[in-house]
Amino acid sequence: MVQKPHAFVADEVRAVYRAIRERRDMRHFAGGEVAPEVLQRLLEAAHHAPSVGFMQPWRFIRVRDVGLRQRLHDAVERERVLTARALGEREDEFMRLKVQGLLDAAELLAVSLADDRDKHVFGRRTLPQMDLASASCAIQNLWLAARAEGLGMGWVSLFDPVELSTLLGLPEGAEPIALLCLGPVHDFYEEPMLQRERWAKREPLSALVFDERWGRPSDLFSPTPSSVEPA
Template sequence: MSQAFAADEVRAVYRAIHERRDMRHFAGGQVAPELLRRLLEGAHHAPSVGFMQPWRFIRIRDGALRQRLHDVIERERVLTARALGEREDAFMRLKVQGVLDAAELLAVSLADGRERHVFGRRTLPQMDLASASCAIQNLWLAARAEGLGMGWVSLFDPAEVSALLGLPEGAEPIALLCLGPVHDFYEEPMLQRERWARREPLSALVFDERWGQPSDLFPTPSSRE
């Protein structure tokens, strides 16, 4: 007996994956509490290495606190632009966040005490970040399915954000998530639309047996002859 979803359900999953966008433009409004709880429940059902569940979410509604976080982001935006050298001006023209415009702002942090979790992390301690990223992706896909936009902001000094949010020692902020209604979803990733970068062809990123060995999943024209 097949364990696959019904065909229309499968299509919906892939639609959410392909139409999800890292949004920067928001339309204000609100996210109903029951919807936000549903989205966070989806995030909380993400896989985590050793079932450590390292994600912690802080909902930020205070306008003054949002403004301070916005200021932190803007400082880092300028420093990032300078570090980019010849691309500084192009970077400064990009919209990189919607902290003041989004209906909801969620800070995501890795929990303190993560060193206690050895299962799956003894040689790969970064699996706490990988696990929390799965939770963020769950939230992102669920938000898109619910018609809400979401943007992941990572332009900030972690120490400044930790101080503003009262994080305990050992906790580590990894994302500020802007979430809420949008006027439209970008037809393609914003950075691709702005010609900042482009999506790499999948065939260049998948190998067989060893690094650099082209995969038979993507035969070249000559290999089909």
């Protein structure tokens, strides 16, 4: 195979796609620790994410205090119960999904949008939510880097943002968006946990990609002569 200009070598390409495919939203952790130099690498990966207008809206708070972790866990548990009630007939099914990672994971990182992000207009005048999109890119970078390092990560978003802001001492205008549980795991799920638990399943890509306008199936997934089974 001819090497394309600017492309990584084949083994590196496979490693990137492997990290993407094997990344999991983890809920079970094995304790242990994350070496400081590894955590710095992961945060550096997050910090190299793209951001609209180069605004870099992400802020990370490393939570090591056991008491604070417990208070954050309690806040998440209260929201988990309220979410379960809102789900109606799926309440019992939802309550079987645990969020113990806040207590069990080696590291807990709270992610917040910065308090001064409204000054950034470039790329946000009509789409102000691009601050959240940019911070999500940073979280994904961290997630993929963690998987490559053999560490699990889970994104917890079951919380009241006002309560979390108080617990974490956020300034006015900052907005918490994630609690990230990070650390060694006993094993990675073979498939996404919510798919394994039959909560939902991955949609076929062909149903989510359109040509020219919404709803028009993309030719990208049309059968080609080489892929059609012989009659």
